[in-house]
């Protein structure tokens with residue numbers, strides 16, 4: 001259990017640029033706490049202590065703002081960043097190394113009649129290994145988001161997303177599909193680092209302008225010193241002529 005906790009903490013540190021130490025993650029990451037609460041609730045659920053499972057899950061939600069149904073199947077190293085408002089439904093399945101940001105719903109679509117047959121049906125999505133889901137995204141129904149796929153912030157996904165693909169918008173559409181192997185490297189926020197940050201871009205522009213100015217000043221200084229040297233030569237020649 002301790003090993004799994006360390007594994008979870010380390011995986012959070014790898015994925016969150018803001019995480020500074022293991023202890024900080026242990027104390028202040030609601031996503032980590034929610035998954036621990038869920039492991040307990042899920043144990044009760046699997047052992048048919050349904051009410052205890054729901055009650056434990058309710059405490060986890062109360063303390064973290066993250067609601068995970070005790071029946072949901074959660075893989076290893078799930079990282080729920082920020083967390084508040086995340087809802088994971090009863091028949092949802094989440095693979096290993098999945099990352100969810102705040103406000104994500106893994107929700108059901110079929111009308112839940114109060115019958116055992118309906119209750120046991122798969123109604124919620126499956127997220128395969130390595131999926132990244134942006135903040136506020138809603139993934140609805142018994143669909144599959146393939147391995148290492150990405151779902152954009154605020155997207156509403158109601159159809160399968162193939163492995164390695166990125167889906168955005170409402171309703172979600174695919175904007176890119178990469179070899180899932182190439183997508184395996186985790187990128188914080190699902191966004192590659194080659195996207196220019198506006199502040200960085202402004203700094204780069206200023207740096208380029210400063211370099212251009214420095215070069216111009218050097219050129220002008222060179223011209224000035226040439227002129228000075230020429231004036232000195234002319235004055236020297238003049239003096240010699242007068243002496244002669």
Ligand SMILES: CC(C)(COP(=O)(O)OP(=O)(O)OC[C@H]1O[C@@H](n2cnc3c(N)ncnc32)[C@H](O)[C@@H]1OP(=O)(O)O)[C@@H](O)C(=O)NCCC(=O)NCCS
Pocket residue numbers: 082101133134135150151152153154155166167168169175176189190191192195
């Ligand atoms: C979907 C996502 C993974 C795509 O990243 P990407 O592959 O780098 O894609 P790009 O930024 O190059 O965007 C490609 C296009 O999709 C659009 N786009 C990107 N994300 C979008 C989104 N969430 N909703 C709608 N359109 C989006 C871009 O504007 C761009 O459109 P254009 O081609 O017309 O200019 C990323 O934008 C995203 O939403 N990540 C989640 C971030 C998040 O939740 N952060 C919260 C952290 S606290």
